[in-house]
Amino acid sequence: MTTAPQHTGPEPLWSPGPERIARAQVTRFQEWAAERHGAPAAVPGDPAASYAALHRWSVDELETFWQAFTEWSGVRFSHPCERVLADRSMPGARWFPGAALNYAEHALRAAEDPARADEPALLAVDETHEPRPVTWAELRRQVGSLAAELRRLGVRPGDRVSGYLPNIPQAVVAFLATAAVGGVWTSCAPDFGARSVLDRFQQVEPVVLFTVDGYRYGGKEHERTGTVAELRAGLPTLRAVVHIPLLGTPAPEGALEWDALVAADTEPVFEQVPFDHPLWVLYSSGTTGLPKAIVQSQGGILVEHLKQLSLHCDLGPGDRFFWYTSTGWMMWNFLVSGLLVGSTVVLYDGSPGHPDTGAQWRVAERTGATLYGTSAAYVMACRKAEVHPGRDFDLSRVKCVATTGSPLPPDGFRWLHDEVAEDMWIASVSGGTDVCSCFAGAVPTLPVHIGELQAPCLGTDLQAWDPHGKPVVDEVGELVVTAPMPSMPVRFWNDPDGTRYRESYFEMFPGVWRHGDWITLTSRGSVVIHGRSDSTLNRQGVRMGSADIYEVVERLPEIRESLVIGAEQPDGGYWMPLFVHLAPGARLDDALLDRIKRTIRENLSPRHVPDEVIEVPAIPHTLTGKRIEVPVKRLLQGTPLEKAVNPGSVDDADLLKFYEELGKKRR
Numbered sequence: 001m002t003t004a005p006q007h008t009g010p011e012p013l014w015s016p017g018p019e020r021i022a023r024a025q026v027t028r029f030q031e032w033a034a035e036r037h038g039a040p041a042a043v044p045g046d047p048a049a050s051y052a053a054l055h056r057w058s059v060d061e062l063e064t065f066w067q068a069f070t071e072w073s074g075v076r077f078s079h080p081c082e083r084v085l086a087d088r089s090m091p092g093a094r095w096f097p098g099a100a101l102n103y104a105e106h107a108l109r110a111a112e113d114p115a116r117a118d119e120p121a122l123l124a125v126d127e128t129h130e131p132r133p134v135t136w137a138e139l140r141r142q143v144g145s146l147a148a149e150l151r152r153l154g155v156r157p158g159d160r161v162s163g164y165l166p167n168i169p170q171a172v173v174a175f176l177a178t179a180a181v182g183g184v185w186t187s188c189a190p191d192f193g194a195r196s197v198l199d200r201f202q203q204v205e206p207v208v209l210f211t212v213d214g215y216r217y218g219g220k221e222h223e224r225t226g227t228v229a230e231l232r233a234g235l236p237t238l239r240a241v242v243h244i245p246l247l248g249t250p251a252p253e254g255a256l257e258w259d260a261l262v263a264a265d266t267e268p269v270f271e272q273v274p275f276d277h278p279l280w281v282l283y284s285s286g287t288t289g290l291p292k293a294i295v296q297s298q299g300g301i302l303v304e305h306l307k308q309l310s311l312h313c314d315l316g317p318g319d320r321f322f323w324y325t326s327t328g329w330m331m332w333n334f335l336v337s338g339l340l341v342g343s344t345v346v347l348y349d350g351s352p353g354h355p356d357t358g359a360q361w362r363v364a365e366r367t368g369a370t371l372y373g374t375s376a377a378y379v380m381a382c383r384k385a386e387v388h389p390g391r392d393f394d395l396s397r398v399k400c401v402a403t404t405g406s407p408l409p410p411d412g413f414r415w416l417h418d419e420v421a422e423d424m425w426i427a428s429v430s431g432g433t434d435v436c437s438c439f440a441g442a443v444p445t446l447p448v449h450i451g452e453l454q455a456p457c458l459g460t461d462l463q464a465w466d467p468h469g470k471p472v473v474d475e476v477g478e479l480v481v482t483a484p485m486p487s488m489p490v491r492f493w494n495d496p497d498g499t500r501y502r503e504s505y506f507e508m509f510p511g512v513w514r515h516g517d518w519i520t521l522t523s524r525g526s527v528v529i530h531g532r533s534d535s536t537l538n539r540q541g542v543r544m545g546s547a548d549i550y551e552v553v554e555r556l557p558e559i560r561e562s563l564v565i566g567a568e569q570p571d572g573g574y575w576m577p578l579f580v581h582l583a584p585g586a587r588l589d590d591a592l593l594d595r596i597k598r599t600i601r602e603n604l605s606p607r608h609v610p611d612e613v614i615e616v617p618a619i620p621h622t623l624t625g626k627r628i629e630v631p632v633k634r635l636l637q638g639t640p641l642e643k644a645v646n647p648g649s650v651d652d653a654d655l656l657k658f659y660e661e662l663g664k665k666r667r
């Protein structure tokens with residue numbers, strides 16, 4: 001017997017069919033956990049109620065959920081834990097104390113299966129768009145060889161190993177070998193300049209640097225030997241530099257050759273480390289001061305990523321997982337974790353727009369990607385450039401197109417549905433570097449509604465709070481997480497008493513993670529992200545997300561990109577300028593100005609209409625491509641440039657001078 005679905009509301013854009021729901025790993029996990037661990041059984045015929053019950057249980061019974069999940073996914077503890085969550089405080093939660101394991105061992109599990117040894121673990125693609133496989137056996141061999149060499153070089157558990165590398169197989173091998181040894185990985189993409197890299201790596205004092213001589217991007221070679229020399233000079237703790245000759249340059253003096261280090265046939269030895277042993281250091285955008293050096297643990301990332309990739313992304317052996325990213329963004333770390341569930345990971349090292357805007361779709365086609373992830377900005381750029389992926393590429397293997405980086409606007413959902421495939425699972429997901437994961441996003445058994453993330457993730461007690469700390473539903477509130485997640489930072493590097501860590505997340509609501517995003521949890525169980533709460537627009541007490549304004553303004557073909565700021569003025573007033581970067585050939589004349597204002601008024605509200613529209617040469621971004629809002633606001637309020645922003649965290653620091661001048665003029 002089936003019961004009628006409990007949840008009503010607007011028509012979804014897409015719904016999974018019964019077969020897909022039955023096959024989904026989250027469905028199988030629920031059945032298994034209901035039998036063995038007292039999880040609520042699925043509600044027949046009502047996937048939304050089933051997921052809602054499973055989610056409720058996963059946060060109410062947090063320890064049981066993680067116990068069940070680690071059993072279900074076969075996590076190998078070489079030493080069992082005393083309990084799952086010994087201390088729930090935030091910060092300071094203690095997960096799986098006493099347990100020992102190794103992340104890299106799990107990432108190479110599929111290589112132990114003789115039937116899979118010759119299948120690709122990695123598919124590496126450059127701008128030729130020709131996939132080059134690295135088999136599971138080969139990946140395991142290289143990791144074994146390199147881990148032995150790292151040990152020979154004196155790398156011990158806890159030592160930092162750095163990579164100045166593009167998204168190439170060598171980066172994956174170097175990371176896994178570091179994790180196998182118990183070392184702490186950290187990476188920057190080679191488009192970061194020396195100052196940006198040193199701001200990051202100097203904090204963690206690496207003993208080894210893996211580096212390329214340069215990289216190819218947008219059809220051009222970008223030589224990096226000068227920057228590498230600066231890095232070597234600026235990192236006195238280095239005991240070894242490993243040279244990867246991507247452009248064919250001979251190794252500089254004193255550097256070791258990559259090929260020699262991965263040549264041996266050595267069985268990997270996986271150091272068994274405590275659950276909370278550091279796996280890597282990631283860096284937050286770091287808009288002022290040095291970037292935050294976020295430490296996440298081997299065990300925390302292992303279980304959180306296993307959960308994300310199996311239950312939420314529904315990935316497993318047989319899948320090909322492609323996410324467009326660089327090694328400087330946490331999505332690279334997330335992508336590599338695709339190995340944990342035995343999927344083939346697609347590494348694309350190149351420009352998203354070379355030779356044309358459709359490049360990423362071509363890579364998805366050529367590699368047979370089954371889950372293709374990208375940034376919401378790329379989707380919107382394809383829409384603007386009138387790319388027709390469904391018409392021009394064979395995307396028949398793609399089961400899910402996922403987006404992150406910023407909320408996917410409603411038009412992005414419609415475009416993917418119309419231009420890629422009508423029967424396409426579109427997963428807009430959101431989390432951050434701070435947890436190297438998602439708070440809300442993909443659920444293979446749930447429908448997709450335009451402009452919404454499908455649901456909060458399992459084991460994530462996601463809530464929207466009003467300023468008094470009261471949970472709200474169907475209303476915009478602060479994104480908070482009221483119970484610990486295993487991938488929350490174990491600490492920040494260089495923050496001995498934890499002050500910076502506490503100030504970053506736990507100040508507004510003590511003991512509760514406040515992320516800094518505006519969010520709505522809908523009564524239907526879905527989630528809407530409205531943008532950063534620390535750059536919120538607040539007009540006459542009405543709070544608005546900047547993302548809503550970008551979404552409507554950037555529908556106009558004349559607007560390439562925009563930036564909206566709300567700046568409190570010394571006289572108690574509020575100034576809300578909209579900065580626009582125009583498309584080639586467009587002019588900000590009265591007619592366009594009028595259209596911008598009208599579009600905002602009609603699609604949002606008269607309150608959203610900016611006080612001024614100002615043309616700028618370009619919009620500044622963080623190195624991971626996010627629009628810089630808070631520092632621009634501070635510049636407009638008269639904060640000097642050197643105090644408002646760390647130039648090393650910006651894609652084009654010169655752009656900021658314009659905002660500083662404007663701020664000065666308005667004083």
Ligand SMILES: CC(=O)CC(=O)O
Nearest residue numbers: 404405430431432437
């Ligand atoms: C998962 C994410 O939230 C990624 C990001 O936007 O940085």
